[in-house]
Amino acid sequence: MDIQKTVENKKLTIVLSGRLDTTTAPQLEEEMKASVDGIEELYFDFAELEYISSAGLRVLLTAQKIMNAQGKMVIRNVNETISEVFEITGFADILTVE
């Protein structure tokens, strides 16, 4: 999975390409740990993300909890498969998806 990060003041944007699953979720977790201190706005762009498994949801949940305390988190450009996963699992109510 490809991870592209951009930081502008207290805004962090993460663009993911590929799949967020058991194999790649640890990678995102590492990136998050390294970058999230002091960040008030976290934006995820999922335009190039094919799908997400429960391992990926785990990392997103951790990120959401961190950002609930620091500011806000928004996920953009989810495809139909990912949108349905969020609905089925109730994550649509926990995450902010635009």
Next chain:
Amino acid sequence: MLKEITLDATIENIGTVSAFVDEELESNDCPMKAQMQIDIAIDELFGNIAHYAYPEKDGEATVKVDFSENPAAVIITFIDSGIPYNPLENADPDITLSAEERAIGGLGIFMVKKQMDKMTYEYRDNKNILTIIKNF
């Protein structure tokens, strides 16, 4: 035509299983969305076998892929000789809980149950046999 692969049940091999199944799905014109949902199922189910089936040492798992015509569907079976475990007995997670209250346990199986058309389990000849069916 039934195709199968037997390999070590490790996290590293999830990709190998997905590639094997994806090739069969593409040759049978499986729609993209169904393919992605099946890839998610493989990540969850093979991942569970890799994590939990063989606590003492490594073990193997077999994945079989077959297709039916009426209705058009793919049938994927996961077989392992590890600890007897029926994932269908898992209680569904409470999906109404807030971020602070949420647990992740059980979410994977729940996602597979919701995205596949059918999921069955049996324990036979000392093997866990888990079958998922996706219509397309």
